[in-house]
Amino acid sequence: MTNRSSFLKLILLLAAALLLLLVAEVAGAQEAPTATPPDLPAQSSAVRSDDGAGLEAVDSAPVVIDGVVLFKVRGVSALPAEKRAQVIADRISALAADPGFSREALRIDESRPGLSVLMAGSHMVMGLTDADARLENIERHILASLFLTRVGDAVDNWRHDRTPATLQRNALVALGSTFVLALIFLAGARLFRKARAFLEQRLRQRIHDVQFQTFRVVRAQQLWGVLNGAISLLWVVVVLTAVYLYLSSVLVLFPWTRGLAGDLIELLLNPLRTLGLGFLQAVPKLAFLAVLFFLLRYTLKLVRHFFDNIRDGTVVMASFDPEWAMPTYRLIRLLLIALGVIVAYPYIPGSQSEAFKGVSIFIGVIFSLGSSSVIGNLIAGYTMTYRRVFKAGDRVSIGSYLGDVEQVHLMVTHLRTPKNELVAIPNSTILNSEVVNFSTLARTRGLILHTTVGIGYGTPWRQVEAMLLEAVARTPDLLRDPPPFVRQTALGEFNVTYEINAYCADPREMFRLYTELHRNILDLFNEYGVQIMTPSYEGDPEQPKVVPPERWYTAPARSPEN
Template sequence: MAAARYSNGDLMQRLTLMMAVVFVTLLGAPTPSMVSHSQAATTANVSATDPSGIDALEYERAAVTLDGRVLFQVRGLPAYPANERAKTIRQRIEEIADDSSVSVDSLRMVDMEDRTRIAAGDRLVAGFIDADGTAEGVPRQLLAERATIKIKQAIASYRNDRSPRVLLIHASYALGATALLALVLFVVRGVFRKLDALAESRLRSRIEAFETQSYQIVQARQLRKALNGTLKGLYLSALLALGYLYLNFVLNLYPWTRPLAARLLAILLDPLQAMGLGVIESLPGIAFVAVVVIVTRYVLRLMRLYFESIDRGTVTLVRFDREWALPTYRIARLLAIAFAVVVAYPYIPGSSSEAFKGVSIFLGVVFSLGSSSVIANLIAGYAMIYRRAFRVGDRISIDNVAGDVVERRLMVTHLRTIKNEEIIVPNSTIINNNIINYSTLAHTRGLILHTTVGIGYETPWRQVEAMLRLAAERTSGLLKEPAPFILQKSLGDFAVTYGLNAYCDDAQRMASLYTAMHQNILDVFNEHGVQIMTPAYEGDPEKPKVVPKDQWYQAPATPADASARDGEKP
């Protein structure tokens, strides 16, 4: 039953051991090659006289500790490993130290024929055999005598550290250290505030001058942020150093926390050491990734220079429009970056870990679920570029929406209507509908503006066509060549439908030209006393429904208003 008791120190050691196991597990188990090298090194230390490996257990050592202090070391035996032996001795020492009825002076050596024991009354503490003395090069009795002295000193110190008087003194030390820490923190905070103000006042003019000298390539705001970040980093480092000194001092005051104090520095440095070792192990992969990045950037620069030369017209390619240069560069850049990522991915540190793979799968699922419409619009945007459906400045009509193209992006296209309304149309909508481009042929062959009128059968068609041509000639902005032409579109029940077709070279003036053309048609037909019968006809009036010329400018209309309207452009 005595062997089943665990003191505070034993529990602390077990907790520390569990934390170490978890930490090693997180870092990753050693590879088979590492295990084989470790086994080879252990075998190399085994005595050559016994290849079975028994001597490896005999020469294995473990330290016997109490309150974090090493008392002595013991060696392992074939049936009794060193760790188990040291653990058992430590537990026995702690049991005696916790039992105040056992005097330190009661510890004695008991020399037997084949071993020497250390006992306190009838309670066994430790035992040494001849093999222990042979390994140390001294008789076992001398080895046991040294261990007895160490055990007595450790038990005395163990009990003294837990006495009320010493605990009270150490508590006062802890309070004093806390007060001193608060004072030092106050002073350090004031010092760094003064340093911040001093740097701001002394270096402001120099920073602004440096910004001017660098032609604003390096901005003063960025330099001030860097300076503030440096000061904050120094301040944080000072706080961490003070915190470490304080914790190390206070934890060393109490025997229960003394092992933690011994591990405190290791707790702080072990992650940094692991990170450093990880970086060192990853250096070949990092170097390969760096080479891939450098080569990729160089290739991208060459590609950009080449396509910019095409865009400027310095380099020309057969059947390749200049406006395709930059979109093609973006596609080529994306492909080059994707190829570089595929090549460099296996060499990225941690890319083979399960966590990295899980994050990659998660991002892939999110991207595939949320980017279907985005990808569709991107593909549609590039498809429209290479189809040359329209350009910026063209007047187009898409799904009964007409306007001028003011901006074309990969995702959407911006249109401005004649009402000065901006309409944003997704590219996927454009690619799935018919596009009417009024500007493509306007400057070369001309854009045909057409309108219809219905005239009664009693009016000669030759007269009607002549009047329509006259109206077209009076419309400023319509082309003389090609000449306007008239089509008789239908012979209705009560009227003949005539279609006037005239050319213009400016699609942006369509609305104003239609207005002027309709005005001139009305004027010409009124001048010649011909009644327009569309859109509906009910019967022949006594007099033709025309406006005499002397009534064209009834108040508030004036001839000046009509001439001004002829020059309007929406």
């Protein structure tokens, strides 16, 4: 109860004080106002602001002339410090630009109590109150004298900096600084070129790979790249330093750019200060991310090294095809990276900010909208890999396309047709199509090439089969083991359909072998005077439809003996 009563009493006292202040303000407003300098509010308000019982005081602001800070002034909510400082600076610049004004006209008017007014003849420059003096922790009349001296010096410097002689001298200095900067750039560029050439000649041959037993950790080329990058970074630092020194020394020569020269250091230091503070705050998280990065990187290298050995046959695993090594490595790499991102996400600087979350959501939406077909092709690619549908180099038939598999990617498969055309087929299309692989069994059992002929019933079937087997014997690159064989596939109305089957070891030669086999069949049936009745039959001609040997090489054909 005691604490509650004390709290109520405090509230009542504050309310009474606020009421008294309001009454005083109304009474002051009804009285005739005195002349108040337009660069600051009424004296009583300024004093009350400093005491904390009236309007809340705002931060101070510097009065700047040609980039030089003369002094600082304070403000209140009715007249901000920045606006007051700008008004005072404009008045001082106007006095300096007036040729009829002399420094001796500056004086201090102490006629009003609690207020010191800096006058230039009959014109007011600024007014000082006790609150301004307390800002500098000095007596008001002493502060007024100091401010009066600074204003006089500012006027003299303003005029001196704009005299023709001073401008000409500073322009020559600026021109000389520009010439020196150009010489520094030329000499520095030449020096750095020589340094890079010297290091490349003396050190590059001595840099070797960093490896642990047979495992290569860092390549020599990477080490040389780091050294070369360090040299380039050093040159960039030298260039930036020279440019900064040049700008800071040249801009300060002229009154119009002197303020910019003073801001150069702030332009550089403010971002660096912000980055530095943010970096210091993020050091623990960055250390964790660095450890996680290197751990994940070398884990991926070890996994890659393991699967490379499986692919090369150094490591043999039962029921695991060496062709699965790289696709499996890619899957494991994706899982490890995803796990690393999940672990690292809370430690990424700014990951908890709304902007970061918004960008993450936006990227996720874009990825989900545009990746449906991509994900389908990826899944189809891995499905084909583990199903052993085909591999690079196989001759396959996919839908209406027939050719040799050039490359198998996760998204598409490249097929080279016998016409030397490169066809890119999406893996999702392959997964939904019939695939005929001519090469898988051809490596062990051979691929059977077959063709059919129709021969009349008047020709003995033993003769026909013998001629077909002889045609196979005359065709090079057709296998003798397993032996070829003939099948009678149909007894038609007018002819018997024979099918010759022969084995070949290379499916990529199937078109050439078919051509050679057909040529030999035509030659043999012509030699023995047997008419081929395929594809249709209407009646027996007077003469058998055969080509006699003397007409085999009718022009423009040439005999191989010639």
